[in-house]
Amino acid sequence: MTRWEKAVENHKKGYNCAQAVACAFADKTNLSEDDIFRLTEAFGGGMGGTRGVCGAVSGMVFVVGALHSKGIQPLPETNKKQSYAVARELMGEFESRIGTTLCGEIKDKQLRSCDGCIEDAVKILEEKLCLD
Numbered sequence: 001m002t003r004w005e006k007a008v009e010n011h012k013k014g015y016n017c018a019q020a021v022a023c024a025f026a027d028k029t030n031l032s033e034d035d036i037f038r039l040t041e042a043f044g045g046g047m048g049g050t051r052g053v054c055g056a057v058s059g060m061v062f063v064v065g066a067l068h069s070k071g072i073q074p075l076p077e078t079n080k081k082q083s084y085a086v087a088r089e090l091m092g093e094f095e096s097r098i099g100t101t102l103c104g105e106i107k108d109k110q111l112r113s114c115d116g117c118i119e120d121a122v123k124i125l126e127e128k129l130c131l132d
Contacts, residue, residue, distance in 0.1 A: 003024050003025070003122050003126060003131075004024070004118070004119045004122035004123055004126075006024045007020045007021050007023075007024035007118050007119070007121075007122045008020070008115045008118055008119060010023055010024060011114060011115060011118055012115075015037065016040070016041070016043070016044025016045065016055050017043075017044055017054065017055030017056040017058075017059060017114050017117060017118055017121075018040040018041075018043035018044050018055035018056065018058040018059035018062065019036070019037050019040045019041065019043075019044065019055075019059065020055075020056070020059065020118050021055075021056050021059030021060055021062075021063070021118055021121045021122055021125075022036045022039075022040045022059040022060075022062045022063055022066075023036050023037055023040075024122055025063045025066070025067075025122075025125065025131065028063075028066075028067060028131055029063070029066040029067065030066075031066060036062075036066075039062070040058070040059055040062055043055050043058035043059065043062070045103065046102065046103025046104060047103075051102070051103045051104030051107070052102060052103060052104070053101055053102065053103065054094075054098075054101055054102065054103045054106060054117055055103065055114075055117075056094075056114070056117040056118045056120070056121035057091060057094055057101045057117075057121060059118075059121060060090055060091075060094065060121040060122075060124060060125055061087045061090070061091070063125055064083055064086050064087045064090065064125075064129075065083055065087075067129065068082060068083040068086060069083060086128075086129075089128065090124050090125065090128055093124050093128065094117075094120060094121060094124055097120050097124075098111050098112050098117065098120065099111050
């Protein structure tokens with residue numbers, strides 16, 4: 001089973017879009033799947049159900065932080081800038097594929113299904129960060 005298939009399967013089990021994406025990369029982080037599930041719970045439905053930033057995008061950005069952050073000791077300002085740059089690049093790629101990063105727009109305009117957004121987010125992470 002591919003990573004994106006695992007993420008879509010997670011969604012079908014009841015994970016929100018952010019949880020589905022982020023939990024599919026638990027093996028690449030120093031976090032348990034349960035920790036990731038809890039930390040990304042409020043990111044579903046476009047950030048707390050507001051239809052803002054797509055949950056799949058939020059999950060993708062969560063993974064960037066989990067992989068790139070060096071933690072709080074010492075506070076690495078240059079690392080933060082790198083994480084922001086990577087997040088912007090991945091979000092830009094998602095937007096170029098779907099047309100927006102906003103959940104409400106994706107749903108209202110029927111641009112892509114949630115499962116499709118999850119698939120795209122996982123594939124973008126794999127392609128851009130060379131993860132498999």
